[in-house]
Amino acid sequence: MNQPTIEVLHGRHNHLIDPALHIWGWEIPVYLFLGGVVAGLLILSAALELVRGRKDASLPMRTAPFVALVLLSLGMVALFLDLEHKLYTFRFYLAFEPTSPMSWGSWILVLVYPVAFLLGMGSVPQETRVRLIGYPPFQKLKVSSWLMCVFGRADSLRRPLLWASVVSGAALGIYTGILLGALSARPQWDTAILGPLFLTSGLSTGAAFLLLLPLDDGERHKLVRWDLLAIGAELLLIAIMLIGFAAGDRAGQIALTNLTTGNWGGAFWVLVVLLGLGVPLVMDLLEVRRRLAPVFLAPLFVLIGGLSLRFIMLASGQASSFRMIQ
Amino acid sequence: MSKKTEPRYAMVVDTKLCVACKACVLACKSENDVPDGFCRDWLVEETRGVFPDLRAENRSERCNHCAHPPCVHACPTGASHVNEGGTVLVTHHKCTGCKACIGACPYDSRFVHPDGYVDKCTFCLHRVQRGKEPACVEVCPTFCLHFGDLNDPDSEVSKLLRTRKHKVLHPETGCEPNVYFLEGGPR
Amino acid sequence: MSGLTRRQFIQIGGAAAGTAAVGAGLTTNWFGADPDVVHDPGTEGDRVVPTFCELCFWKCGVLAHVKDGRVTKLTGNPAHPLSRGRLCPRGTGGIGLLYDPDRLKKPLIRKSKGGDQVFREVEWDAALDHVAENLLKIKDKYGPEAMALYSHGYGGSWFKHLLKAYGSGNIAAPSYAQCRGPREVGFQLTFGSGVGSPETTDMEHSRVITLIGSHLGENMHNTQVQDLARALDRGAELVVVDPRFSIAAGKARYWLPIKPGTDIALLLAWMHVIVNEGLYDHDYLARYAVGLDKLKESLKDRTPEWAFARTTIPPETIVETARFIAGAGPASLVHPGRHVTWYGDDTQRSRAIALLNALLGAWGRKGGFTLPSKVDLPSYPYTKYAHKPKAPPDMPKDTLYPLADSTLASGLCMASIPGTAAYDIKGWIVYGTNLIQSLPAPEQTMKAIQSLDFMVAVDVLPAEICGFADVVLPESTYLERCDEVHTPPYKEPFVAVRQPVVDPLYDSKPGWWIARELAHRIGLNDYFPWKDSVEYAMHRVKAGGFDCDELRLSGVALGKPTPVYIEDGLDPAFDTPSGKIELYSDTLEQAGFDPVPQYEPPEEPPPGQFRLLFGRSPAHTFGRTTNNRFLSEVVDGNEVWLNARVATEMGLKDGTNVVLINQDGVRSEPVPLKATQRIRPDCVYMVHGYGHDAKGLKFAKGRGASDSRLVTRYKVDPIMGGTGMNVNFVRVERWAS
């Protein structure tokens, strides 16, 4: 049959699948975005200490691990909301499926919580510790002795914890990308770039999140530079992804046009590439080169871009299908 | 057969005979109590060409029970699994409804059952285990659906694939589907 | 992640499985503590009742699976020759009818209320008394023949019996003059017997099958489709003549997209080639036929070139297909079709098809037509009918259709308009036929109804026709009742029974009960001596020498097979005046018609208009299933097919809503356009049965458009009174609003 297809009647109208896949709504991109920010926070706050040594950090820097925990929990609520069979959520933790990124993800989340918690505990200043341990109800409930033990561990394991934080953060960041990237049934997601892309995006959004807070100059100085690197890497990865699609087969072509010229083409170029990456890149460069005063717009744009990236990759990915190949 | 090997169940659809009547869809729905608004099998009717030079192909499609099922690989709980004869099934009480498997299936064969779990064609394994044919195969008034064991060289499906020209859908997915479509003419 | 899409396709030949099974088992089965279960939906039921289907008139054997008193599914009865274990989509959908929430639930009587007419629910006694009273009134006032019965469906037998006992022979169904009447007459004139239902075609063994617009595959008469598929599977080839690229055309070696209404020209040209080239079955014709020379003579000028100018089928194609068709004789079947009331020349077209089959030697031959026998069950020993009924009034006045061998539904309808026929019809019993949709010119039908003294409708659903009745009686569906025994002539003779599967829902009653109750009220007790229809049916079954218990268990019993082909030693008899196949018909000549079919050009649609054609959806039967929610899961409306190029020229896009406006200015309901390559540019096509406006059909109301509404004119077949309905022209307009 080499004549052109002219008419295809598809007699299936299953909800969430037809006419195009739309299994996931806002919950998943929000979760992926928050997961990325959390990954960024964990990696950056640990890395900063690894690089600069353990010295007095600013309050945002010190509380970053706890903030990460809150954001991660919000993300997990979104994830939970998306489940169709909520009563069976516990099933995630009765199995480990090595081929399933989602299974990895659910276990990575289990790992991230104690690491972030201990990391945060290790950064609690001495006076606060004293006050906490001395808090009467805590003493009554034997929380104090437990707290003492935790502070002790957090301090003695500080270095391993820093590394664990980097590693689990990286795992989390990569996993948010691989979650989609493993679903090669969707030409749009079928690229190995998604893992690194979402990781770098996690780093830049994590940095942006911190840059919106009152850091001290040293921290800001480093973070802006790292942010710059992450944004640069991200742009590079997007370029590689698009080139990969362009060089691919029919599925690749579908992915390329779907993302760059399809329903989401405009949003992709404007929100992700220009506003989310291009503009902040220039602003950051200016800040670094010209030593300008901190610009709050750049981090805001990065965050918007990061969120848009998740939404657009999810929506356009769902819409791309092998059915488009005839 | 002297030695009993593990069966490899497959379906063969003769597009030359199928009239796209959808009896297979309705038989499946009543056999499997598929809720309103959903189906486990469906019809694709393709017409190619320009009047009056036309060609048509009707395909009764369903889950391909892939030999490399990405849906199973994507499932975080093991609810999606490979069962007897290579059939890909979902155990309802292990499914969280995370829909990773739906995203993973290039053939869009799965759907979320209103009860929350993910559902799809089961090759009617509950019938096959009792020595019956799948409901869609049994009903088809054109005899265009065939079900059987590919590991048995004497089965009807093996014979059909040996003698007739055939294809699977989107072989480029690498899933190795086990629903085959016979095209007109011998191999 | 490695991109699966970049992988190469690996052909498997019974390749390995099981690795994933092991992997999955280890991680999630917990070594068997948390096993995967193969879910059984449990629809097999706790008991199975064999019966036969009534979703259309083919009557396939079904097995009804019942669980806790509810029918879970319907499957084909493997022992039944008409289903062979398989069902068409509609057969499975009987549950959708049984559990249709819109079913008629109580008897209704028309009442006046403050100037408005309304239906009031009443008890059966009140309803039956009212009907009985009116039956007696009409008999007294006008004579029994003023009462007519329209009956379509197998439960109608009780009412036919009732009406005959009452004294009227005016019994008709839209399955004659609106369906296969012309075919029966055309074949009777030629071979001395009709094609019947189930058709006596032996497609299963054909080598070439020619379909003149019969859209098998969309027309889903189960065994016909099965036979067609078996033939195709064995390598048979199809020639499909249809202005539309039907499902069957998609499987054809030759698709001839003929100009609608010109089939006789093609058939004559085919015969011209076959006769000229001597491709006909010489021995067969010499033995069994008369009139070959006269046929040859009249075909002299019917050349392929002549036909090309009329049909738009190129002469080379006509010659090639003629040879192709003849080459496979006698296992070459030119299918007689079924719904053949198209252009008013339908008896002659059917006769042309019969003649072509005769030339091929296909009648009584394997792969052509069988000459079947049937199981002979003695009829129930009823009291003889007291009256000899008067001949039907027919229509219009003084023009009887000489060769009609059945009463015309359209004739009875016309005769209800006072003064148009030999005598007036004053009352109607309407059983299982929605005459508003099935008779042409619905306005005329409504006018006829207005003239009646009384009308009662027996139906399962609140169809349009019920809205016109004085009394509406809710019948139980086929799954809730026992009807007449089924013993049609077929290549495998058989007896099948319909049995109640579940108790009647609501306050519905089976037809036999309704008819008997009415009989008792009008003094015809003697004609209904049995306790119930099961007793009646079993009486006949037993008298025929069959084991009642066994039959009730299996649903069907085979009779003694007889040879059905000449090849098997059958000596064919032809019930024609000459006792032979009549290639030239003196009967027609004497009645003033062409003894050999002649071509009359059909009226052409004016510019900007299209001929309206219609047909079947595989998942529905006319309008009777369009409210069936289960069947609507696969097809839930109709659309208007228009040639894609024409649509583009008109600026109409696929899927946009359009309205059709016919030559008389009648507008259709809005309906989606299907812009398609699959149809000629000079006609449009739609599936019949949609566009209901009866409020009670809550699901179907407002779905799709009605072809019936647009059939405001029709052309009557002068030979037997069939109503050709493909003679309407429509404009297509974008739906505004």
Ligand SMILES: Nc1nc2c(c(=O)[nH]1)N[C@H]1C(S)=C(S)[C@@H](COP(=O)(O)OP(=O)(O)OC[C@H]3O[C@@H](n4cnc5c(=O)[nH]c(N)nc54)[C@H](O)[C@@H]3O)O[C@H]1N2
């Ligand atoms: N415009 C147009 N007219 C046509 C045709 C067409 O294609 N187009 N086709 C023609 C042909 S081929 C035919 S055969 C006729 C068919 O014409 P009909 O036999 O009149 O077919 P339906 O319109 O489906 O009406 C059937 C009615 O029977 C009711 N019914 C269903 N089951 C039962 C039952 O068990 N008991 C009772 N009491 N009632 C039941 C349904 O509710 C419905 O009201 O129409 C002819 N008229």
Ligand SMILES: Nc1nc2c(c(=O)[nH]1)N[C@H]1C(S)=C(S)[C@@H](COP(=O)(O)OP(=O)(O)OC[C@H]3O[C@@H](n4cnc5c(=O)[nH]c(N)nc54)[C@H](O)[C@@H]3O)O[C@H]1N2
């Ligand atoms: N699913 C389903 N099956 C059914 C029924 C049903 O309601 N639903 N009804 C049953 C009944 S009672 C009947 S009578 C049959 C009717 O079924 P058939 O006898 O097969 O066909 P029709 O409905 O007359 O014809 C419709 C076909 O004829 C073509 N046609 C229209 N005009 C012309 C013409 O001028 N020349 C030629 N060559 N072709 C033309 C149309 O394009 C269409 O494909 O179906 C039976 N089977």
Ligand code: SF4
């Ligand atoms: S039942 Fe058979 S012929 Fe009908 S659509 Fe299904 S596969 Fe095709």
Ligand code: SF4
């Ligand atoms: S068709 Fe889809 S659901 Fe079925 S086995 Fe293959 S990937 Fe899984």
Ligand code: SF4
């Ligand atoms: S929806 Fe159910 S079957 Fe599908 S991947 Fe999630 S848990 Fe597995």
Ligand code: SF4
């Ligand atoms: S094999 Fe069974 S479950 Fe699958 S489509 Fe056929 S009837 Fe449905």
Ligand code: SF4
């Ligand atoms: S052909 Fe279909 S609808 Fe008609 S009797 Fe048979 S199964 Fe029922």
Ligand SMILES: [Mo]
């Ligand atoms: Mo009919």
